[in-house]
Amino acid sequence: MKKYLREIEIGGIILAVIGIICALVWGATFGGWLCGIGLFLMLLVFLYKAFHWKEYERENKQYIMIILLTIVILFIQLLTRK
Numbered sequence: 001m002k003k004y005l006r007e008i009e010i011g012g013i014i015l016a017v018i019g020i021i022c023a024l025v026w027g028a029t030f031g032g033w034l035c036g037i038g039l040f041l042m043l044l045v046f047l048y049k050a051f052h053w054k055e056y057e058r059e060n061k062q063y064i065m066i067i068l069l070t071i072v073i074l075f076i077q078l079l080t081r082k
Contacts, residue, residue, distance in 0.1 A: 005048065012037075012042035013066075014038070015034050019031045019032065019034030020074070022034060023035065023074070023077045032078065039070060042063065043067065046060065046063045
């Protein structure tokens with residue numbers, strides 16, 4: 001799995017960004033699903049790196065901030081939906 005971490009990470013980030021844009025701009029429900037799938041992929045990479053904390057300490061701290069920020073944006077979007 002170590003050699004596929006970067007691809008899974010980039011895929012998760014792209015899906016999360018597309019989901020946030022779809023949800024904010026068009027108010028599309030599928031944007032939330034795309035964002036959720038992207039967050040799940042990012043969570044998988046984070047969990048792998050968390051078990052190898054010494055090797056990925058810097059990336060893990062960045063991931064915590066990115067995942068929290070994305071979750072906050074998603075919740076704000078869900079709360080402001082009409």
